[in-house]
Each structure stands twice: as C-alpha cells, then as structure tokens.
Amino acid sequence: MNGNNIVACNYVTVDGKSFKGLAPSTGLQLEGDFTVADEATVNSALAAATDAYKVYKNIGKAKKAEFLRAIATEIAALGETLINRAVAESGLPAGRITGEMGRTTGQLRMFADMVEEGSWVDAVIDTALPERAPLPKPDLRRMLTAIGPVVVFGASNFPLAFSVAGGDTASALAAGCPVVVKVHPAHPGTSAMVGGAICKAAADTGMPAGVFSLLYDTGYSVGEQLVKHPQTKAVAFTGSFNGGMALIKLAQQRTALIPVFTEMGSINPVVFLPEIIQNQPKEMAAKYAASITLGAGQFCTNPGLMLAIKSPGLDTFVQEIAKAIETVPSATMLTEGIWKNYQKLSEGITAKNGITLVAESKAISSELVNQSTAKILTVTAADFLANPKLREEIFGPLSLLVIADSPQQLEAVAASLEGQLTVTIMAEKTELAQYSDLVDILSSITGRLILNGVPTGVEVCAAMQHGGPFPASSDSRYTSVGTAAIYRFVRPLAWQDWDDTLLPAELQHANPLNIWRQVNNQWTKD
Known part of the structure; x- marks a missing residue:
C-alpha cells in the first residue's frame, strides 16, 4: 500500500501535507500516510492522460477487453487484504464489502465482454448515390468515439464499486478514455490498493502508462483543479447535491464547456x-x-x-x-x-x-x-x-x-x-x-x-437506468450503472467520402470486426 500519488502508473513524491485514513467506528488512525497532490501533479496527470488518449482510443477491442479483465483479476487477487482495509475505512461489514468486490470485478468483466463484441459503437452507414439528381448523395459513415481524459471522483458510500475501479472508471476505460481518479479521503488505503492493481494490469497488457492516474486530497483544491483543467474532457461524480452542483458550477467557469455527469442522490418515494x-x-x-x-x-x-x-x-x-x-x-x-x-x-x-x-x-x-x-x-x-x-x-x-x-x-x-x-x-x-x-x-x-419491490439494490446490467430528472442527476438521459454508462464518455463522429482503407475498421465495407451495423437503414453484419 503505497501512499504516494500515481501519475501515469508511476508513484510520484510530493513535498507537503499528508494524512492518514480513519476508522469511523473508533475514530482512530489507520496505517499509512497519503500525500496530498499539488498543481504540478495535476498537470502531469492530465498531460499524461492526453498523450495516452492518442494511443489508447485506437487500441483494438480485444486488447481493451484484456485490460479490463486484467484489472478485475488483480483486484480479486488482493482478496482479504483489500476487504479488511475497506471494512476498516468504511465501517461497513465484511459481507457487504465482499459483495461489493464481486460487483466491481463483475462490471469490469461485463464491460470487457461488451467492448470485445464491439457493436456498442453504434456504427451507421449510408452509402453514396453519385447518380442522384439534382445532387449526388455523399458516402456517410458514423460511429461513437472516445471523448478524451475523464476525471472520476471516488464516492464515500461505495469504496470499491463507485470509486477507483468502479463503474465510472470501468465505463470510461471501456469507451477508450484514460482516467484520472480523485480519491475520496474516507478510504485512501483501499484506493491505493486498487490503484496499484489497475497499474499492474495496465503494464501486463501493454497499455500506455497515462491511461490511469490517482490523486489524493483532503479538501477541494485538487478536485477544482481537475474539473477546470483544459485537458479534462468529462467528469463523473456520485455524492451529495451540494457536491455535484459545486462541480457543475466549476465546469461552467471553463472556456471550453465539458459534460459533468453527477448522480446527486434522491429520496426515492x-x-x-x-x-x-x-x-x-x-x-x-x-x-x-x-x-x-x-x-x-x-x-x-x-x-x-x-x-x-x-x-x-x-x-x-x-x-x-x-x-x-x-x-x-x-x-x-x-x-x-x-x-x-x-x-x-x-x-x-x-x-x-x-x-x-x-x-x-x-x-x-x-x-x-x-x-x-x-x-x-x-x-x-x-x-x-x-x-x-x-x-x-x-x-x-x-x-x-x-x-x-x-x-x-x-x-x-x-x-x-x-x-x-x-x-x-x-x-x-x-x-x-x-x-x-x-x-x-x-x-x-x-x-x-x-x-412491489424495494429501491435498495441496483442490478448491474444492460437495462438498468441509474439516473433521473434533476436534481437526482445532472442529465437524465444517462445512467451511471450498467453497460449504457459507457455512452457518457463518447461522442458521435461522421466520416464523409473517405476511402475504405482509411476508415476505422468498424466502418469499413467488409465489416472486418463482424459487428452489428445499420447499413442503409437496415441492421446487419454484412
């Protein structure tokens, strides 16, 4: 358990303030010192994420799936060591944390399956009609592409499933976006272990180092810098209404606006x-x-x-x-x-x-x-x-x-x-x-x-919608749970009149990836 910040899967030393985790059941300090990130660390993390994005967004679907499955394997290998630390930092019972570990690794593997199959990119092709009068119709091909570096805020109530390798990180990585995580100060040791697992998986599968960074803070400074940083392209947050709205307001101060996906709670009538x-x-x-x-x-x-x-x-x-x-x-x-x-x-x-x-x-x-x-x-x-x-x-x-x-x-x-x-x-x-x-x-x-059920318990699957009209979330069109969470971190891009050999494989005429595509208004694998 290394308490230094992680920048591009390397541990970096920062001179300045450090803190310890606390056991909420006793109020006593836990083992480990964690160093608060500074502005230089934030800049380095996002510069590395931007460089990694150029490579990672184009890595083949099989390699991305291998990376996601490797993260799940590394987290599972931490076993009781991780479970015990998460119990100590959260006050939650071991059974709950064990279940949460299963959910965390399960959703990583779920996204791996989705990426490996490949049809999620929503490829749409309208072939050219050069003889059409009075004007010819161009060849148009559209698909979803990764939006860029994503900042993820760890959540207090799910030290695994909504934190360092939780649904936000898993869906962003699946989409082809590098991730910078701002650790929740309530569970720094848990976060350190999971961050190390992600970096080991990245190294073992040949991912660019900047695909992942992890930063600590006990206040709001690092989070503010991350949201306002010009190289951040999207933000994901699960927490309180006040916290979510603070991030939205910070993003509105940017020169270039970005999406901030906040899940801000609910009274669930x-x-x-x-x-x-x-x-x-x-x-x-x-x-x-x-x-x-x-x-x-x-x-x-x-x-x-x-x-x-x-x-x-x-x-x-x-x-x-x-x-x-x-x-x-x-x-x-x-x-x-x-x-x-x-x-x-x-x-x-x-x-x-x-x-x-x-x-x-x-x-x-x-x-x-x-x-x-x-x-x-x-x-x-x-x-x-x-x-x-x-x-x-x-x-x-x-x-x-x-x-x-x-x-x-x-x-x-x-x-x-x-x-x-x-x-x-x-x-x-x-x-x-x-x-x-x-x-x-x-x-x-x-x-x-x-x-005739209870609202507690959120199934992680393709049909799940975890997000609702404001103020439950900032954009009710999206979910933070299930495979559809990936669509927060992509944007559509159309190619017009490009030579077939220059197109992404998803849009090439022969469909080399064998994915489902909408071709001239018909869904097909042809």
Missing part, C-alpha cells in the same frame, strides 16, 4: 396503494424496515419517503414498522462528517411542527462512535405540501411517511416532488388501473419505476 396496505400491512412493514436501515441508510436509493392514504391498514403498517425500527441495532456511518450531518438533519426534522416521531432504534452501541439511529416519522399531506424542506434528502436510516386524506391529495403530493433516481409503487395488480394518473405523474419524475 414509495407509494403504498390502499388494497396492498390493507391486505399485507405486516409484510410491507418488515420489507421496508429492512430497506430503510440497510447499510445504515447510506444508499442513494434509500427509501426516505413513503406515501399512503389513511386507512385502518395503514395504522397497522405504522405499528408494525415502528416495532421493527425500534429493534434495529445501530450501525457505523461512513464518516464522522456524514454522521454529524445525519444527526443534525434528523433531529431538525423531528423538531418541526407537524412531524410526529413514530419510532427510533433503541439498540445504540455505547462502545463505538458515529452510530446511526434509525427513525420513522409521519406527517399529513397538507403539512408536507406546505413545507418544501421536507422534500430534501436526509442521508441515513430515516424515512418520512406522508399520509394523504384522498387519492387526489396523494396525486398532489406526488406532483410536488422533484426528480428521483427511483420511485416504487406497492400495489395489488387489480388496483393499478384505478391510479393511472398517479402512475403517469410518478413516471415523469424518475429514472426507474419499481413495482
């Missing part, structure tokens, strides 16, 4: 329709108590808001979820800062007029620090509509139940909500038709509409 809450109040309560408290509520898909129409079934649901929440043991939150913010916001909302605290967890560890307290609160729909602050995310194991007097008031609450990553509808199938207007409202504000 869950709507309980009357029949299912009447028929299954206990089952619904057990399911949602578990979802709200999973990982101390530190998921961007945590169900922070529940909506329902008052009824005897809802009364039973509230009683049952209260019992479940009271017995949930405390869990270590990711950082002291996250814990303090949760304490402030959860206590602040509980003190507001109109809010009723229904239950909170009672089994709080006295031996550990930064411990979460799960809470369930209720509010009338009228009070919720009158107070916009109640629609803001509280990152942690808290959920607010909004109780409406009628279906019409339930629709009004739904219409008042901003963009979300997920919306869940819990319903008997027979009652959905009666709420078609409500379903339409909910569909318009979310990236993923779930029926």
Whole structure:
C-alpha cells in the first residue's frame, strides 16, 4: 500500500501535507500516510492522460477487453487484504464489502465482454448515390468515439464499486478514455490498493502508462483543479447535491464547456396503494424496515419517503414498522462528517411542527462512535405540501411517511416532488388501473419505476437506468450503472467520402470486426 500519488502508473513524491485514513467506528488512525497532490501533479496527470488518449482510443477491442479483465483479476487477487482495509475505512461489514468486490470485478468483466463484441459503437452507414439528381448523395459513415481524459471522483458510500475501479472508471476505460481518479479521503488505503492493481494490469497488457492516474486530497483544491483543467474532457461524480452542483458550477467557469455527469442522490418515494396496505400491512412493514436501515441508510436509493392514504391498514403498517425500527441495532456511518450531518438533519426534522416521531432504534452501541439511529416519522399531506424542506434528502436510516386524506391529495403530493433516481409503487395488480394518473405523474419524475419491490439494490446490467430528472442527476438521459454508462464518455463522429482503407475498421465495407451495423437503414453484419 503505497501512499504516494500515481501519475501515469508511476508513484510520484510530493513535498507537503499528508494524512492518514480513519476508522469511523473508533475514530482512530489507520496505517499509512497519503500525500496530498499539488498543481504540478495535476498537470502531469492530465498531460499524461492526453498523450495516452492518442494511443489508447485506437487500441483494438480485444486488447481493451484484456485490460479490463486484467484489472478485475488483480483486484480479486488482493482478496482479504483489500476487504479488511475497506471494512476498516468504511465501517461497513465484511459481507457487504465482499459483495461489493464481486460487483466491481463483475462490471469490469461485463464491460470487457461488451467492448470485445464491439457493436456498442453504434456504427451507421449510408452509402453514396453519385447518380442522384439534382445532387449526388455523399458516402456517410458514423460511429461513437472516445471523448478524451475523464476525471472520476471516488464516492464515500461505495469504496470499491463507485470509486477507483468502479463503474465510472470501468465505463470510461471501456469507451477508450484514460482516467484520472480523485480519491475520496474516507478510504485512501483501499484506493491505493486498487490503484496499484489497475497499474499492474495496465503494464501486463501493454497499455500506455497515462491511461490511469490517482490523486489524493483532503479538501477541494485538487478536485477544482481537475474539473477546470483544459485537458479534462468529462467528469463523473456520485455524492451529495451540494457536491455535484459545486462541480457543475466549476465546469461552467471553463472556456471550453465539458459534460459533468453527477448522480446527486434522491429520496426515492414509495407509494403504498390502499388494497396492498390493507391486505399485507405486516409484510410491507418488515420489507421496508429492512430497506430503510440497510447499510445504515447510506444508499442513494434509500427509501426516505413513503406515501399512503389513511386507512385502518395503514395504522397497522405504522405499528408494525415502528416495532421493527425500534429493534434495529445501530450501525457505523461512513464518516464522522456524514454522521454529524445525519444527526443534525434528523433531529431538525423531528423538531418541526407537524412531524410526529413514530419510532427510533433503541439498540445504540455505547462502545463505538458515529452510530446511526434509525427513525420513522409521519406527517399529513397538507403539512408536507406546505413545507418544501421536507422534500430534501436526509442521508441515513430515516424515512418520512406522508399520509394523504384522498387519492387526489396523494396525486398532489406526488406532483410536488422533484426528480428521483427511483420511485416504487406497492400495489395489488387489480388496483393499478384505478391510479393511472398517479402512475403517469410518478413516471415523469424518475429514472426507474419499481413495482412491489424495494429501491435498495441496483442490478448491474444492460437495462438498468441509474439516473433521473434533476436534481437526482445532472442529465437524465444517462445512467451511471450498467453497460449504457459507457455512452457518457463518447461522442458521435461522421466520416464523409473517405476511402475504405482509411476508415476505422468498424466502418469499413467488409465489416472486418463482424459487428452489428445499420447499413442503409437496415441492421446487419454484412
């Protein structure tokens, strides 16, 4: 575990400030010193990334796939050493980190398969019609190409799957873009190990050294420099609304604008329709108590808001979820800062007029620090509509139940909500038709509409959409999870009237890569 910054897969020494990782469960320092990057390091990393881009974007699909699979192999080889460090730095249980390692290596291999097959470049060919009157039609061929060096910000709540070799890095590398990672200061040791694994994979597979760099900082200076640097061509971030908006505003100060893909959280409303809450109040309560408290509520898909129409079934649901929440043991939150913010916001909302605290967890560890307290609160729909602050995310194991007097008031609450990553509808199938207007409202504000499930848990696959209308993310057309995440880091480029031998292989007449292409409006491999 080397605590120096990595520039073009070489460790560089920086004179100046260093820091140590902290164990959030105890507040004690962990082994290792990590050096804060300076402006020269930032410049060197992006210069190397720019040079590498000229080579890496043109490396064949089989070699890129080999690189991605090699990264997965190297990460898996770190085994318990990596898992133990990630547990120590995050406070998350070993089982969760083990699963996250599997997700990280799995998505790298998934992108490798996608790149190796090759059809993702969306090749489109319209052949020439030189005899067309009154003007001849040119030969036009278009495909997606890598956008350039990408800056990735590590996320606090996923030390592996959304950090150094997470989905942002994997999709950018798959697209043909070199990556510069700004490490999240909450897990520097974990990041150092994974960064070393990427560089070993790059060396073993013959990648240009500048394909990857990794930089440390405890504040905002390095991140600001990276976003504003003229050689940065795109930015990927998963975190808070304030953090995401700060990066967007920095990018707007640039002379040349670039895309900043931010996933900024969500309250992920869950709507309980009357029949299912009447028929299954206990089952619904057990399911949602578990979802709200999973990982101390530190998921961007945590169900922070529940909506329902008052009824005897809802009364039973509230009683049952209260019992479940009271017995949930405390869990270590990711950082002291996250814990303090949760304490402030959860206590602040509980003190507001109109809010009723229904239950909170009672089994709080006295031996550990930064411990979460799960809470369930209720509010009338009228009070919720009158107070916009109640629609803001509280990152942690808290959920607010909004109780409406009628279906019409339930629709009004739904219409008042901003963009979300997920919306869940819990319903008997027979009652959905009666709420078609409500379903339409909910569909318009979310990236993923779930029926009779829980929002926590994001499947990594081709059909996944993890991103929604603002403020859930900065561009609802894209996802940060699944194979479609690659499309954030490419742009279309058309070639007009080029000789066949000079075209990229994806666009040549004989289709030497044997990929699917749209030729004269027909999908074919011919």
